[in-house]
Amino acid sequence: MPRYLKPVIFLACLAPLGYLIWRGLHAQLGANPIEKITHSTGDCTLTFLLITLSLTPLRKLTRQYWLINLRRMLGLFAFFYGTLHLMTYVWLDKFFDFHEMLADIAKRKFITAGMTAFALMIPLALTSTKWSIRKLGGKRWQVLHRLIYFSAAAGVIHYIWLVKADLKKPLEYAFVLAVLMLCRITAWIGARTATVGKVSASQS
Amino acid sequence: MLIKKAEDIRSSEITPKSLYLNRRKFLAGAAIAGAAAATGFGLREIVSPSATVLAGNKIDGVKKSALSTTETVTPYKDVTNYNNYYEFSTEKDEPAKLAQKFRTRPWKVKIDGLVDKKQELDVDAILKMAPPEERIYRHRCVEGWSIVVPWVGFSLSELIKRVSPTSKAKFVEFTTLLDLAQMPGQQRNVLQWPYVEGLRMDEAMNPLALLCFGMYGEELPNQDGAPLRIIVPWKYGFKSAKAIVRIRFTDKQPLNSWNISAPMEYGFYSNVNPNVDHPRWSQAKERRLGEFSKRPTLMFNGYADQVASLYSGMDLKKNF
Numbered sequence: 001m002p003r004y005l006k007p008v009i010f011l012a013c014l015a016p017l018g019y020l021i022w023r024g025l026h027a028q029l030g031a032n033p034i035e036k037i038t039h040s041t042g043d044c045t046l047t048f049l050l051i052t053l054s055l056t057p058l059r060k061l062t063r064q065y066w067l068i069n070l071r072r073m074l075g076l077f078a079f080f081y082g083t084l085h086l087m088t089y090v091w092l093d094k095f096f097d098f099h100e101m102l103a104d105i106a107k108r109k110f111i112t113a114g115m116t117a118f119a120l121m122i123p124l125a126l127t128s129t130k131w132s133i134r135k136l137g138g139k140r141w142q143v144l145h146r147l148i149y150f151s152a153a154a155g156v157i158h159y160i161w162l163v164k165a166d167l168k169k170p171l172e173y174a175f176v177l178a179v180l181m182l183c184r185i186t187a188w189i190g191a192r193t194a195t196v197g198k199v200s201a202s203q204s
Numbered sequence: 205m206l207i208k209k210a211e212d213i214r215s216s217e218i219t220p221k222s223l224y225l226n227r228r229k230f231l232a233g234a235a236i237a238g239a240a241a242a243t244g245f246g247l248r249e250i251v252s253p254s255a256t257v258l259a260g261n262k263i264d265g266v267k268k269s270a271l272s273t274t275e276t277v278t279p280y281k282d283v284t285n286y287n288n289y290y291e292f293s294t295e296k297d298e299p300a301k302l303a304q305k306f307r308t309r310p311w312k313v314k315i316d317g318l319v320d321k322k323q324e325l326d327v328d329a330i331l332k333m334a335p336p337e338e339r340i341y342r343h344r345c346v347e348g349w350s351i352v353v354p355w356v357g358f359s360l361s362e363l364i365k366r367v368s369p370t371s372k373a374k375f376v377e378f379t380t381l382l383d384l385a386q387m388p389g390q391q392r393n394v395l396q397w398p399y400v401e402g403l404r405m406d407e408a409m410n411p412l413a414l415l416c417f418g419m420y421g422e423e424l425p426n427q428d429g430a431p432l433r434i435i436v437p438w439k440y441g442f443k444s445a446k447a448i449v450r451i452r453f454t455d456k457q458p459l460n461s462w463n464i465s466a467p468m469e470y471g472f473y474s475n476v477n478p479n480v481d482h483p484r485w486s487q488a489k490e491r492r493l494g495e496f497s498k499r500p501t502l503m504f505n506g507y508a509d510q511v512a513s514l515y516s517g518m519d520l521k522k523n524f
Binding site: 095108166 | 281282283285286290294296297347349392394395465466484485486491493494496497498
């Protein structure tokens with residue numbers, strides 16, 4: 001991987017936030033800026049989750065194995081935008097009224113799903129360091145980080161459950177997620193039959 | 205003698221919209237600058253000058269109404285660029301652009317069902333039925349945002365009286381234009397087209413229910429429901445059907461498009477009610493466009509004095 005690539009991608013990942021701030025400062029966020037901020041940060045969270053999930057299949061497909069070096073950073077950006085998204089809800093929608101928020105989480109399916117998606121990202125962000133991998137052991141760390149599938153699924157469900165009638169955009173995310181999951185399932189099945197084949201071959 | 209019809213005017217003879225808009229902007233800007241210089245105020249107008257720049261034709265002889273609120277009117281720019289008008293798009297900032305070429309003349313409105321005289325009325329004949337009034341109403345969307353709009357029109361009852369429904373008529377149904385070529389949103393099945401809405405007869409006859417054809421002293425912009433719509437200020441916005449082509453009187457409660465789409469979420473009545481939540485979100489508060497904090501939503505959107513009696517004895521949790 002070229003040395004300059006990571007900082008360039010880092011800045012590119014900040015671009016959606018920069019653009020949002022720029023539009024805010026130039027009164028370009030429309031009649032309901034808070035709604036626009038909520039929707040933009042939510043879109044960014046799902047997009048970064050799906051980009052992160054696409055790295056492994058992409059890496060195998062293109063044989064560009066260095067792509068793995070970007071995974072942590074992109075995953076942390078998903079968490080970053082997820083935090084901003086949650087903050088718009090906590091601050092700009094509920095104004096830190098925790099009683100109201102708890103009632104919301106219990107009563108409203110789409111909030112429950114969204115909170116689940118965020119909560120599942122927290123352990124991943126906390127154990128994103130090299131030290132954590134060593135401490136947990138590669139195998140256990142890997143198992144833990146499979147939570148990202150559930151986080152992404154909960155995020156997509158959160159979006160599906162909140163729209164009024166037009167499911168087009170949430171279903172686009174759902175489609176991409178389904179394709180990425182299919183890649184993994186075929187890879188797992190492939191790996192399993194390969195090992196089973198090896199084992200039975202060695203037994204005969 | 206050959207009298208030129210509107211269609212015969214060559215397009216080269218028509219002043220481009222951008223030009224006359226610029227001229228208006230300049231005039232408005234000059235007026236504001238003058239006023240600001242004279243008073244030392246007017247900073248708000250300078251910060252958002254488009255709030256005062258209008259695009260349509262002025263409606264003459266508009267009377268003020270005692271039914272108007274004194275609350276701050278939402279800027280014109282916001283009311284014309286934030287539209288839930290699924291016939292054009294499900295994105296609120298798109299109808300302003302997609303409805304620009306929408307043809308609002310000639311326009312007929314079919315009056316049928318349980319009426320003495322079924323007829324087709326020209327929209328311009330309807331506009332002359334009663335003197336236009338300015339009604340500044342609160343408008344609350346089911347999504348949880350609200351605006352204050354100076355609508356122009358007259359009570360819907362003025363039209364209903366003139367078409368004389370029979371004594372059997374208990375409800376009135378409104379149908380929006382179906383035109384896939386002009387309304388691109390109708391090419392997608394997000395709702396059942398054409399859009400239909402309905403009111404109980406006593407609701408429709410309430411003086412607050414407005415037959416609307418203008419706002420901010422001018423003809424309705426296309427994205428706000430031109431040429432003719434209803435405004436029912438004590439109900440969620442989707443009850444106020446736009447671009448109406450048919451008014452039908454009936455003895456059965458009509459269906460309404462959002463009720464067909466999600467019957468558990470959108471009822472026939474859909475009165476603004478802070479105590480009855482949408483199944484997926486709270487209706488206790490709302491965000492007035494332009495305000496940072498949320499404000500509490502009022503029962504019947506603050507029109508309880510005028511309309512609460514229509515629902516006495518009804519369980520509003522059941523009849524949501």
